[in-house]
Amino acid sequence: MTTPREAVAAVVDPEIRVVTIDELGILRAVDEDPASGRVVVTITPTYTGCPAMDVIRADIRRALAAAGHPDAEIRTVYRPAWSTDWISDTGRAKLAAAGIAPPAPVRPGNAVPLTLSVRCPRCGSPETEQVSRFGSTACKALWRCRSCSEPFDHLKAL
Numbered sequence: 001m002t003t004p005r006e007a008v009a010a011v012v013d014p015e016i017r018v019v020t021i022d023e024l025g026i027l028r029a030v031d032e033d034p035a036s037g038r039v040v041v042t043i044t045p046t047y048t049g050c051p052a053m054d055v056i057r058a059d060i061r062r063a064l065a066a067a068g069h070p071d072a073e074i075r076t077v078y079r080p081a082w083s084t085d086w087i088s089d090t091g092r093a094k095l096a097a098a099g100i101a102p103p104a105p106v107r108p109g110n111a112v113p114l115t116l117s118v119r120c121p122r123c124g125s126p127e128t129e130q131v132s133r134f135g136s137t138a139c140k141a142l143w144r145c146r147s148c149s150e151p152f153d154h155l156k157a158l
């Protein structure tokens with residue numbers, strides 16, 4: 001039997017379909033109200049300007065209904081704000097495999113511009129440059145590799 005947590009964790013991000021909302025860190029918690037038996041899902045939106053959250057909510061409802069929980073409650077929590085640090089190692093590996101350069105972890109006090117460490121997801125070369133602030137979606141920037149001249153999407157670090 002699929003648990004509510006498993007059902008929700010398998011929902012893929014509507015914009016970056018190779019990763020789940022769990023791997024992206026959007027999914028904060030899946031609880032079951034002991035009194036009513038209602039499933040309560042807590043999510044934190046990623047980038048403002050990404051119109052994906054309505055789709056994600058609908059997909060969560062659909063997944064839970066299929067797992068036998070049609071009356072789930074979805075709570076949206078904005079604090080603490082989502083950060084690219086919440087992307088799991090599995091999520092980062094899947095993004096890289098899909099040609100999307102995962103953002104480097106944002107460490108407080110680290111003043112070195114992290115954009116310098118954007119590596120080409122295809123050949124691994126650090127010789128890359130930003131072509132456009134906006135890639136295929138508002139959440140991604142378009143980059144190009146100077147070594148293999150392939151363009152790639154880079155998830156903006158937050």
Ligand SMILES: [Zn+2]
Pocket residue numbers: 120121122123124125145146147148149150
């Ligand atoms: Zn390259």
